[in-house]
Amino acid sequence: MTGCTPCPSNKTHTTYKTGATSPTDCIGPRLLAVNRSEMAVGEYYETVVINNTLGKTAYLVAESGDWRVSGMETDLREGGHVELRRAVYTVSPVMTDLFCYIDQEGHGQYFRGNQRVDREGRKCLTPCRNEARASDGPSCVVSVNKTQQMSVCGIPKCVWNVECYAQDGVGYRGNQTSGTQNGNTYTCQNWSRDFPHPHIYHPSPSNTALYGIGQHNKCRNPDPRNAALPWCYTTSFMVRYVYCNQIPFCEKTNLPVFHF
Numbered sequence: 001m002t003g004c005t006p007c008p009s010n011k012t013h014t015t016y017k018t019g020a021t022s023p024t025d026c027i028g029p030r031l032l033a034v035n036r037s038e039m040a041v042g043e044y045y046e047t048v049v050i051n052n053t054l055g056k057t058a059y060l061v062a063e064s065g066d067w068r069v070s071g072m073e074t075d076l077r078e079g080g081h082v083e084l085r086r087a088v089y090t091v092s093p094v095m096t097d098l099f100c101y102i103d104q105e106g107h108g109q110y111f112r113g114n115q116r117v118d119r120e121g122r123k124c125l126t127p128c129r130n131e132a133r134a135s136d137g138p139s140c141v142v143s144v145n146k147t148q149q150m151s152v153c154g155i156p157k158c159v160w161n162v163e164c165y166a167q168d169g170v171g172y173r174g175n176q177t178s179g180t181q182n183g184n185t186y187t188c189q190n191w192s193r194d195f196p197h198p199h200i201y202h203p204s205p206s207n208t209a210l211y212g213i214g215q216h217n218k219c220r221n222p223d224p225r226n227a228a229l230p231w232c233y234t235t236s237f238m239v240r241y242v243y244c245n246q247i248p249f250c251e252k253t254n255l256p257v258f259h260f
Contacts, residue, residue: 029093119154180240
C-alpha cells in the first residue's frame with residue numbers, strides 16, 4: 001500500500017493499488033457543484049466555504065460519501081443533491097465510519113462505508129464490516145483462487161473525532177474526562193449514573209451508536225441542538241455541566257483526518 005499522491009486530496013483520500021495514477025483508484029469523498037445548465041462548476045474533497053451569493057451554483061451533488069452542508073438539518077447522503085440559494089455555505093465531508101473507523105468503538109463496529117476492495121486491492125464480495133469487533137478492523141469476503149475467504153479491508157483509523165472534535169462534536173469518541181468553567185476544572189460524571197445530577201442521556205443502543213454514550217465519563221455531545229462541542233455533567237454538586245473546551249477543534253488543527 002502506498003501513499004495516495006495522485007488522489008485529489010492527500011487529506012481525505014486513500015488508494016489500495018500500488019503506483020495508482022487514476023482518480024478512479026482513489027477512495028474518498030467527492031462533492032460536485034452544478035449550475036442550472038447541469039454543468040459541473042466545482043469539485044470539493046475537503047471542508048470548504050462556497051460563496052454562492054451570485055447564484056452560480058444551482059445545486060450540490062454528493063458523488064461520494066455523505067456531506068454536511070451548513071443550513072441543512074440532516075446530512076446530504078451519497079447520491080443525493082440539494083438546491084442552493086444565494087448565500088454562503090460551508091460544506092464538510094463526513095469521514096467517521098464512512099472512510100475511516102473509530103478504533104475505540106469495537107474496532108469499527110459502526111463502520112458503514114462503501115469501500116469495495118480489501119487492503120490488497122482485491123474486489124470485495126460483501127461490504128466491509130466488523131460486527132464481530134475483530135481487532136484488525138472491518139473485513140470483507142474476497143475470492144482467492146476461486147475460494148472465498150475473509151480479508152481485512154485496510155480501512156484507516158480516524159484521528160479526527162478522537163484526538164480532536166469535528167463539526168459539532170457529535171462524532172467525538174476521544175478520552176477527555178473533564179471540562180472547565182471560569183478557570184476551574186471539573187471531572188465528568190459517569191453517563192450511566194444520576195448522581196449528583198439526574199439526566200436523560202443514559203447508555204442505550206441508540207445513544208451508544210449515535211453519540212458514543214456508554215458506561216464511562218468521557219466527554220460527548222448527545223444534545224447537538226443546544227451544544228456545539230463535547231460536554232459532560234460533573235461530579236460537583238455546584239456545577240451541573242461543563243464544556244470540554246480543552247479538546248481542540250479539528251478544523252483548526254493540522255491533525256490528519258486518519259492514519260493507518
